Amino acid sequence: MGMRITMAKKRHRVEEKKEEEYQFIPSEFDEREFILKDIYGTKVLFVITALAIIVGIVGAILYNISPSIGWAPATAIAFLMILGMKKLLILLGYRVDLLETKTLLADYFLFLMLALGVCILGINL
Structure with a gap:
């Protein structure tokens, strides 16, 4: 009867390699x-919000006085305020250097x- 002959298999020796030990050390x-x-950034945000409301009201008044050309000074005031915002915040006594650029x-x-x-x-209205 047919005997099956099996061939010898190679033994694969599994050698365990020592893994490098990694220790997580959190920074201080x-x-x-x-x-x-974070609180300081929130205070600055409140000031900027108040200024935005004031500039928006001034822009609406300028537009309502003269709708045909009132939009131009309203827009200019808004963008000029952004350009001078850092200096204005410094004049108001806020330290802008404590805030990150992306926050500003x-x-x-x-x-x-x-x-x-x-x-x-x-x-x-």
Whole structure:
């Protein structure tokens, strides 16, 4: 009867390689400083929000006085405020150097959108 002949198989020796030990060492994190910076950024955001509302109201008044050309000075005022925002915040006593650049850019964008929104609401009243 047919006997099966099996061929010898090579043994693969599994050699366990020592894995490099990796130890995670977190950097020092000052939670108090982080919270204070966040609160400071929020204060600056409130000031920028108040300025945007004022600029939006002024823009709406300028437009309502003369709709044909009132939009130009309203737009110019909004963009000039963005250009001078850093200096204005310094004059108001805020330390802008404590804020990150991306935070300031987001605040400027919010200023422009909020001023535009308030201006549009003022025009439609």
